[in-house]
Every structure is written in C-alpha cells, then in structure tokens.
Amino acid sequence: VDVQAVLGGDRRALSRCITLVENGGETAQQILAALHPHTGRAHIVGITGPPGTGKSTLVARLAAALRQRHLRVGIIAVDPSSPFTGGALLGDRLRMQNLAGDPGVFIRSMATRGSLGGLARATGDVVSVLDAAGFDVVLVETVGTGQAEVDIAQAAHTVIVVVIPGMGDDVQVAKAGVLEIASIFVVNKADREGADRCAAELRLMSGMGAAPEGWAAPILMTVATRGEGAEEVVEAIISHKRSLQQTGLWESRVLANARRRLLAVAQDLAWRERMASIPSSVMDDMVRQVATYQTDPYTAARELLATTKGKDAKTAGVAAGGDR
C-alpha cells in the first residue's frame, strides 16, 4: 500500500489501507508501523448508547457542525453484534447532511470479527490510520452498551453516552455501564415527554461516582433529527479536550490506551507462538478428556502447557524442570 498517498489524503489509498489493516496479519502490521509516527494528533471521540437512541443521526449532525469549524472528520461505525447494520444507516444520515461527497469527511463501518478482542483491536488500528491520514476528529460510534462498547470507548479521549426519554430510564442508564467513563451525556429526542426527568436521573446517577478532576460531565439535550443541540455538543467536545490537556489527563489517557493495546497485541502474539508448538493430536486428546468429564478445563490446560514447555526445552537441548 502507498503510505505516502494515505498521508497525502488520497481517499482511494485510504480505503484500501483500512481494508488491509482490518484483515490483519503481516501486511497490517507493516502499514501500522509505517503510519505510527504520524499518529497522535486526532481527537478521538466515542459515541455509545442503547440501540434506537438516534446515535447515527447525532453523529451526522456532529460531523456537520465540526465541518463548519473546518475540522476534518473521520467516522467509524462499529457494530459488535451484527454484520447487517450500522454503517449503512449512518451513510444515509450523512447523505442527508450533504456530507457524503465532502473530502473532509471519511466514513467506515466495521462489524464483528469473530471475537470481541479482535474487534476492539481492529477498531483501534483503524482509528490510528485515520489519525495518521490527518483527520482532526475521529468519531467512533458503537451500538449497544456491553463490555465491547466500553472497551472501544475507553480508547477514546472523550466519551459521549446517548440516551432517550421514556425507555425505562433507570434501567437504560444503569445498563450503560459507561457512567464512569462518560465525558458528556446527551439526552436525544429531547422533545419527547420525560426528557427533563431523564436528565435529572442522569444527574443523580452520574453524581454517585466521583467526578474526574476538573470535569463534571455535562448533560445536554438534543433533537438530532432537527439538528437542535448539536452545536452545544461540539462545544462540549472541544471543552473536554481542553480540560484533559490542562489537567494532564490527556497524556494519562494516551498512556493507558498504549498499555491496553500493547498488552492485547502481545497476548495475542504470545498465544499464537505457544499454540503453534502444541501438536493438534495432543490438543484433540485434551479436548476429548474434558468433554468426557475425565478432567476439568483448568487441570487440562496446565497439562497442555506443561507438555509444550517440556517439548520446547527438549528442542533447545535442555532438561525440563528447575529452570526458575
């Protein structure tokens, strides 16, 4: 892939590059290594909340408001639960905002890749590509509020939690599981009955945790379908970035994210190495023993690892045991 073209803003090269990065493997790692020095400038904003809260519409409005400020906007729509939804809907919203042909906006949808860890990692990698390609703000929309969304949101500098009135408020808020990591709350569809009560409940629940230094998450009302409130959300996003930078929390978020990504990749690599050293006949035998209730998974796992450790040592010409 032509890394210079990606850095230069060539959209075709960018698309191809993201596909290669999503696919993973050697090529992806080479691309990411080449792009990495150019990353670290984008403001990464996660948008999460239950299905049906109008996140795609809000994201389209935020993108339009950010474009008014001449900021380049990358958008990633992540759907951990399904390959069917997410990106297409968001694409429609962007077309309605006349942003589809705007070279300052780039949208990409990502669906489940078999495992959650895999999805969170791939999302982080695609964020890095957009960051390197010079997008000032990267909006990452996730659907739902499970652990996957929390993992993905944690990689963001700013996290927006979107709720709507009358959805069983206490339940949806409690469910968010992202109260602790929310930087900004948005009550969308605020023209509906119960919006004030919804906001009050959010205020109560978010007050239960300790507010991170110098920042109390604001609770903003929007009617995204009509664009109402989008400008205020963008202002809050920018204020939050300033607050993070002033308190030094920006650096600590970057550091925490670097640790998380490094550990995830290292764990994955280490396991691949290890797996490659286990003969499939040994593995199959162990699986059979667990399946027939002759041994439990923990005992079997220890035996499996002990086998390969012994084998490694033998290959290296050392007697097993007593090496630490």
Add this chain to the structure above:
Amino acid sequence: VDVQAVLGGDRRALSRCITLVENGGETAQQILAALHPHTGRAHIVGITGPPGTGKSTLVARLAAALRQRHLRVGIIAVDPSSPFTGGALLGDRLRMQNLAGDPGVFIRSMATRGSLGGLARATGDVVSVLDAAGFDVVLVETVGTGQAEVDIAQAAHTVIVVVIPGMGDDVQVAKAGVLEIASIFVVNKADREGADRCAAELRLMSGMGAAPEGWAAPILMTVATRGEGAEEVVEAIISHKRSLQQTGLWESRVLANARRRLLAVAQDLAWRERMASIPSSVMDDMVRQVATYQTDPYTAARELLATTKGKDAKTAGVAAGGDR
C-alpha cells in the same frame, strides 16, 4: 469448601462454592477439579435477546413450568454491561412465582468481571457447579445481544432468542447476531400489535441460513406476564434436547464447548506465565514508547516477547536463537 455438601444439595455450601469459583484462582480450580466428574448431566439453556423483551419474566415462568415436571432448575442471570441490574429483577419475578423458597430452584446473578472473556469463563464455571449440584436444567439469562451474549449462549445446548413486536423488528432481529445459533425463537408480549408480522419476519430471516440437521427453530408466541405460552416453550426445550441427542449434535456441542473452555483457560494461564517473566520496568518502557509514538503496538509487542524469550533462555543457561 465442602464438596460433598454441594453434591448433597446443601444450598449454603452451594452459595459459598459459587462465590469461590467466581473469585477464581487456585481455590476455584481445586473446587472445579473436584466437581468435574459429577458434571455433564444438566441441560444448559441460554436465553438471550435485547433489553426490555421480558426475559426475566419468561425465565421465571419457564422455571415454574419445569418445576411442574419435577425438574430441578438452576438459574444464572448474567449482565455483561452492568453490576446494577439483572439478578434483582429476576429475583422479584421468582418471588412472584412462589419459587423463591423452593429447594428445587437456585438463582444466581453475575455481573461484569472487568473483561468479557472473564465473564464468559466464570459463567461456564458456575454452570459446571450447578450441573454438579444436580440441577437438571440450567437456565442462563443474558441481557443484550452483543458478542458476549453470543459467547455465553454458545456454551448452551439450547439457545432461546426472545424478541417483542414493534421494537423496530428488522433491526432487533438483525442485531441479534444469534440467528445462526438460535434453537428456539420466542415472540414475547405477543398480545401487542405486530406480533404476527414479527414472527413472519423471524421466519423469513431464520430461513435465510441453513437449518441445522433435523431441527428448524420453532417460533413461539408468549405473554410471559400472564404465563401464556410458557408450557409450549418448555416442550420445545425438551424436544430440542431429544433432537440433539438423536442426531449426535449433543456430543458435538459438548466437544466444541470443551475445546472453547480449554483454549480460553490455557491462553489465560500461558499469558500469566509469560507476563510474570517480563520485568515491569521493561513493560513500562515499552508502553511509554508506544504512547509517545516512537514505536507501534505490534513492533513493541514483538520486541517485548523477544526480550523475555531471550531472558528465559539465558536463565536456563542456553544461548538464545536458533531453537526453532
């Protein structure tokens, strides 16, 4: 912990045992090893679907219907997104069904344990404990339809996907992401408008995939608040078990589950071992390099692993390199 008491049906011992198993570590592994020979008899039934579909009410009704058949019922309410909800609600439902004091019913709620992998593993372990304790059917209720729920549901023999009419049908069904693994579909709140259309859409979507041998997932209507349809769901659960056993799919599910659990545990153990061999100063330095964009996570991970491999070899008195 007194394993004999657990096997003998002592509820207090069972509660304590589950807590220890949830906490993990050496004790958990010893308990699971002792209980493992007594497992493999329970029929594990996963119940999943979006929030607000009445799963807890349905689970309470299913438990009551199973008790009518004198089957002992274990219930695990898993909420991957939050520590606040799930178990309490289900407990209320059971009290309404007069099942709370029934020694033939045991309920346990589990919330997020930091990581999804951790939750799926802990859930599998608690299922094993209830299995060993002699519960004939273990109902595992998960909230939401993300990858976590799919992972947890995959460990079940029978998977029930619950939806309701008028929730944006195509979206909720598409989102389920569990179409492929659904054994039984339930349209709950079937007295609402649109129930027939909802069922028709499910029929259409489930027909798109290839039906597993000998079993086409039935689409059943329930009004769980009034108990309507619960008996039919229980009949479908029992029919599905019979079908799995006749086609040999029961064994292959057990085998696949054993493989999944073994791999998850082995990966975790292997990584702990490996991590223990990495000095925290080396780790911190690598994290700093990634955070300051001097190196990318993939290159850093490879260097990190290479360091410890070298160190291991040195400790064992062997020159590094060339060993495979």
